[in-house]
Amino acid sequence: MISRTEIMNFFDGLNSRLSLEERLTIGMVLLFDLLILVFMRLEQAGDIFALNVFIIACILVVNLAYRRFPDSRLQFFRDWYVLPLLIVIYLENRRLIPLINPHDMDDILIAIDRFLFLGHDPTILLERFTHPLVSEVLQMAYASFYFLPLTLCLILYLRKPRIEFHIIASTILMGFYLSYIGYYFTPVIGPRFTMEHLQNAPLSGVLLFDFVRNLITQAEGIMRDCCPSGHAMISLLTVLLAWRYARGFFGVACIWAFLITFSTVYLRYHYVTDLIVGIALGLAVYRWGPGMAEAIIVGDKYPADSFGMIPCREKESPSR
Secondary structure (H helix, E strand, O other): OOOOOHHHHHHHHHHHHOOOHHHHHHHHHHHHHHHHHOOOHHHHHHHHHHHHEEEEEEHHHHHHHHHHOOOHHHHHHHHHHHHHHHHHHHHHHHHHHHHHOOOOOOHHHHHHHHOOOOOHHHHHHHHOOOOOHHHHHHHHHHHHHOOHHHHHHHHOOOOOHHHHHHHHHHHHHHHHHHHHHHHHOOOOHHHHHHHHHOOEEEEEOOOOHHHHHHHHHHHHHOOOOOOHHHHHHHHHHHHHHHHHHHHHHHHHHHHHHHHHHHHHOOOOOOOHHHHHHHHHHHHHHHHHHHHHHHHHHHHHHHHHOOOOOOOHHHHHHOOO
């Protein structure tokens, strides 16, 4: 008979072997499966439930394989394979959100936007400034969203040791997963669907605008993922992390993040209220995320130093 102590020791050992990125991802899919069970949606979302179990199994298998064959190639794979899982989990929201919370809240956000802009809708106000070349540039910026945090991660990945890479990667994952959770509290499809009848003219581009816009529409479908704005949240978080850990990338990150954030309203994907909520959450994640990540990551590697801060790169202090 296996004792309770033995079971607890097994899970404690397993938890300590998983990276923080893997733990966060397991926690996210477990939460989704718990929602499916609590709201009794197993019949409608059984495939999502099974997919999440498969994701957990994959993470455990990768972890076990690395422990038995700890070579650099498997380590590289383990450092990055959570990224496609992040996108898979994101796409689960398309079907799962209306099953858990079928009450869209666009009318509330439209009312808040009109209050903030003295009775006007921001996407309609921006119509006077639309131009095909501007639309083209901003559509490319919007589509490049994932590459902004990815670039910061790559910059820090090239530095050794890679503790800072894992801290910022985990912090960015916290931001993504927090935004996913937010969608269930405020399901919103956005002004491109709810306010299309009020717009005076459709947006147009120069070369790739229609192709990219249609590609995004086909990939996402009608996704209730506008509030909080993940684009605003993760873009701001990346900028702040760049200032702290990769000062040389900060200027580029600022311009890139501004284009992404502005594009969300200009291209009619988001209400301004979405951005405000996303920015507030981004600031919160930056305030507490890196410290939490560092305490866990450094605590796993150097238990005696688990509450010592990793020196910021701009101070040129050596990392542990």
